[in-house]
Amino acid sequence: VALLQYTGGTTGLPKAALLTHGCVVSAMTQGQSWTTPYTTPGTEKVVCVLPLFHIYALSGIMLGAVRNGNQLILYPRPDIDMIVNDLGKKKPTFLPGVPTLYTAINKHPKAQGLDLKSLKICMSGGAPLPVEVQQSFEKLTGATLIEGYGLTETSPTGAICPVDKSVRKSGSCGVPMPGTVIEIRDMENKDRVLPAGKEHVGEVCIIGPQVMKGYWKKPDETELVLFSHPSSNWKGLRTGDMGYMDADGWLYLVDRSKDLIISSGYNVYPRMIEEAVYEHPAVDECIVIGIPHPHRQEAPKVFVKLKPGASLTFEELLKHLDGKIGKHEMPIALEIRPELPKTPVGKLSKKELKEEERAKAQPKAA
Structure with a gap:
C-alpha cells in the first residue's frame, strides 16, 4: 500500500482508500499516454490550484508533473486574482481543475484581456462539467477544455474525453482510460451488465489496475463496492454513480445514486x-x-x-x-x-x- 487516501465524504463519512503503488503508477501512466501526442515532457508548465491532500491533485497533477520533469506552479490557496494574473504572466500550458475554477475564470474581469494562447490542455474533473461553462471557457481562452471522470477509489482515473475536439460528444465525460473497462450494471441485479443506450441507466462500474485494494479497516464496506470480474485479473469497483454508455463506448453520467x-x-x-x-x-x-x-x-x-x-x-x-x-x-x-x-x-x-x-x-x- 502506497497511501491511505481519504474520500471526499460528500455523501457520508470519509473512508480511507487503500491505494497501492501499482494503483497510483497505473493512473499516472494512463494519464500520460492520453496527453503524450499533445505535450512534451520536461517543457510543460502545469498549474496546481487544488490542495495536494486530494487524489486529483496528488496523483493526477503533482506526481504526473514530477514524473515527466515538468514545471509545477503551486498555490497556497485558490486565489482567483493570483491565478488569473499568473495565466497571463507565467504562460502555463496545462491547467487541470474543477468546474468552479473555470466558472471563476470565465467571469473574472481581467481574463477577457489576457493572451491565453499558451494553454494547450485544460482538464476538468471532480464534478460534472456544465456544457455552458466548457463552451464559455474555450471561447474565452482558445484552449481545449476536456472532462474526465474518476474517484478516489480509482486513483483517480476512469474515463476521459479525447483532446481532439472533432470527436467530442456533448454531455459525455469520455471513454474508458487505456487498460480500463467500464460497465453499466443493473441497480437491482448487480451482476447483470446493461446494453448500450440512453434508456439503460445503471450503476457505473470501473475495472482496471487503478482500482483500490479496499477501504482501511472497513471490510463490510469494501465487500459492497469491490467485485471480481470474470474476464479480467483486476478488481471491479461499483462507483455509486448512475449513467449509461452509447454504442460507441462513450460514458454519460446521470447522477449519484444517492442524489x-x-x-x-x-x-x-x-x-x-x-x-x-x-x-x-x-x-x-x-x-x-x-x-x-x-x-x-x-x-x-x-x-x-x-x-x-x-x-x-x-x-x-x-x-x-x-x-x-x-x-x-x-x-x-x-x-x-x-x-x-x-x-x-x-x-x-x-x-x-x-x-x-x-x-x-x-x-x-x-
Whole structure:
C-alpha cells in the first residue's frame, strides 16, 4: 500500500482508500499516454490550484508533473486574482481543475484581456462539467477544455474525453482510460451488465489496475463496492454513480445514486435539471436537490448563485426550463444565495443543503 487516501465524504463519512503503488503508477501512466501526442515532457508548465491532500491533485497533477520533469506552479490557496494574473504572466500550458475554477475564470474581469494562447490542455474533473461553462471557457481562452471522470477509489482515473475536439460528444465525460473497462450494471441485479443506450441507466462500474485494494479497516464496506470480474485479473469497483454508455463506448453520467430524486414514482436526475438551469444567462452556479413533498414524496428545489448584477425570479426560471426538461422534473422552489456550499477542493456540495432541508422538514417540538 502506497497511501491511505481519504474520500471526499460528500455523501457520508470519509473512508480511507487503500491505494497501492501499482494503483497510483497505473493512473499516472494512463494519464500520460492520453496527453503524450499533445505535450512534451520536461517543457510543460502545469498549474496546481487544488490542495495536494486530494487524489486529483496528488496523483493526477503533482506526481504526473514530477514524473515527466515538468514545471509545477503551486498555490497556497485558490486565489482567483493570483491565478488569473499568473495565466497571463507565467504562460502555463496545462491547467487541470474543477468546474468552479473555470466558472471563476470565465467571469473574472481581467481574463477577457489576457493572451491565453499558451494553454494547450485544460482538464476538468471532480464534478460534472456544465456544457455552458466548457463552451464559455474555450471561447474565452482558445484552449481545449476536456472532462474526465474518476474517484478516489480509482486513483483517480476512469474515463476521459479525447483532446481532439472533432470527436467530442456533448454531455459525455469520455471513454474508458487505456487498460480500463467500464460497465453499466443493473441497480437491482448487480451482476447483470446493461446494453448500450440512453434508456439503460445503471450503476457505473470501473475495472482496471487503478482500482483500490479496499477501504482501511472497513471490510463490510469494501465487500459492497469491490467485485471480481470474470474476464479480467483486476478488481471491479461499483462507483455509486448512475449513467449509461452509447454504442460507441462513450460514458454519460446521470447522477449519484444517492442524489436521485423519486418524484411521483419517476426517477428525476438533478444533473439534468442543473444543465438546463446553467443555460440561463443570470446563473453563475446552481445545485438541485430533492426536498420532501406531501404528495410526490420528493420534488426538486433549485439553489442558485447569480452573476453580479443579475436577477432571477422563480417564474422566470420555470419559463426558461419549459421545454428543456419534463413536467415531472420541474422544480417547486428556487432559493437565491450569495454563495453555495463547496468542499475543500472547490466542488459544489449538496450535503449541507440536504441537511438544512431535512431539518426544516422535521416536526417542531411542542
